Amino acid sequence: MTHPAAARTLGLLLAAALTALLALVAPPALAAPATTERLAGDDRYSTAAAVSRANYAPGVGTVYVANGLDYPDALAGAPRAGADGAPILLVQQGAVPAVVKTELGRLRPGRIVILGGSGVVSDAVAAELDAYTSGAVSRISGANRYATAAAIASTFGSDVDVAYVASGLTYPDALAGAPVAGSGKDPVLLVRGDRLDSPVAATLRQLRPQWIVILGGAGAVSEGIAAELRGYTAGSVTRIGGSDRFSTAAAISADAYPDGADVVYLANGYDFPDALSGAPLAGRERGPVLLVRPGSIDPTVALELARLGASRVVALGGPGVVSDAVLNLAAGKVEDPILADKPVTTAPAATDEIAKIAASYRTPAASTTGTKAITWARTQLGKPYGWGEEGPEAYDCSGLTMRAFEQAGRQLPRVTRDQWKATTRVSLDDLRPGDLLFWSSNGQPDGIYHVAIYTGNGMRLHAPSTGKFVEEVAVYNNRLLPFGGRVM
Incomplete structure (x- = not known):
């Protein structure tokens, strides 16, 4: 039996060879423009509610809730939510915004899971959320962002195919990797730049991943951590990274979707809130999240958009976050x-x-x-x-x-x-x-x-x-x- 990592590497090499051959003998015709959509609200809370309202029916089994002013817990939870087909809604530390209450009232979930400790989402908020579900309001948390991510990852059980590892000090690489992890029912663990926290190591021992994939370059997750991670898998430790956050997201997309994708999600590469709720949706819909600038698309991202050949392009956030010009350009609807x-x-x-x-x-x-x-x-x-x-x-x-x-x-x-x-x-x-x-x-x-x-x-x-x-x-x-x- 071929080892999963070896099979995956061989598959990527063959795909790359085939792509190069096709570029010489049968390049694709100029693609028709894709349809465009925008999932947005007046702020991060209403955007999360808009994502949920447009994509999740009442009676959903689970709703995940995270702090909307910080990113780590929501990003670590995105693969769990994506695997469960569940939305993530954002709240303040001590209050539930009215638009989120309205959406919870529409969803009437079977249960609500809070991502993070009481310092992130207060016990008072947990008590308030209890009115919106017939089931339990529970919490997955740890002493810090790394321990919380490890606790979330532990819900995936053991003997997982892949464990993804990303920096917990910044959001872009984890944001691009979360949908891929969710679609494969695999966890994302957060690490410091230079060492593994003990809860992360303990969770890796429980997960026993067949291989580990680092998201981002050595500046985000050091080579020292990469060497340490080799002790937690019988397979290989590989890295998907680029020269910056934009090219890293494009590389993650190319690795995960070698045959293209039907839908692509666009997120602002410099501002995280609107994309938090989009990551689990992208995982459920098996489409990548690509990062763009507010008013332009980097060449590596433009090339990946063309390669994917998606029929739908969805912007996460309003025009101030991902402009109409960028959305239309990504979909091939460009003005001369x-x-x-x-x-x-x-x-x-x-x-x-x-x-x-x-x-x-x-x-x-x-x-x-x-x-x-x-x-x-x-x-x-x-x-x-x-x-x-x-x-x-x-x-x-x-x-x-x-x-x-x-x-x-x-x-x-x-x-x-x-x-x-x-x-x-x-x-x-x-x-x-x-x-x-x-x-x-x-x-x-x-x-x-x-x-x-x-x-x-x-x-x-x-x-x-x-x-x-x-x-x-x-x-x-x-x-x-x-x-x-x-x-x-």
């Missing part, structure tokens, strides 16, 4: 920034050149030049757009593509329409990473006004327009010509 900043007058085409191309089209030979151009172009991400600029400090769209292919050993003309003329026609169905995409004001080559490098999985890399920066984002389909250009 070029037209927004520099409207293009549509002129009638002199001839139907696209029809002539289509009539005689043949799939062109493959080229390796484009992938080299992408590698260099990604080093320019974040540099400002500048009209007529061709680097190294700023670029316009054709200046960026010219320099990218120059670095790959091919010389392209400077002007966008001349770049069209200098490349070999390739249909959108035959696109490969490194092909050029062109946008036109009249659907013909003589109306071309913008160029971008196709990077695969429905993504483009380009210098967009005044006031913006070189970025890698989803392809905008409106005014996109049905043929691109391949640099041979």
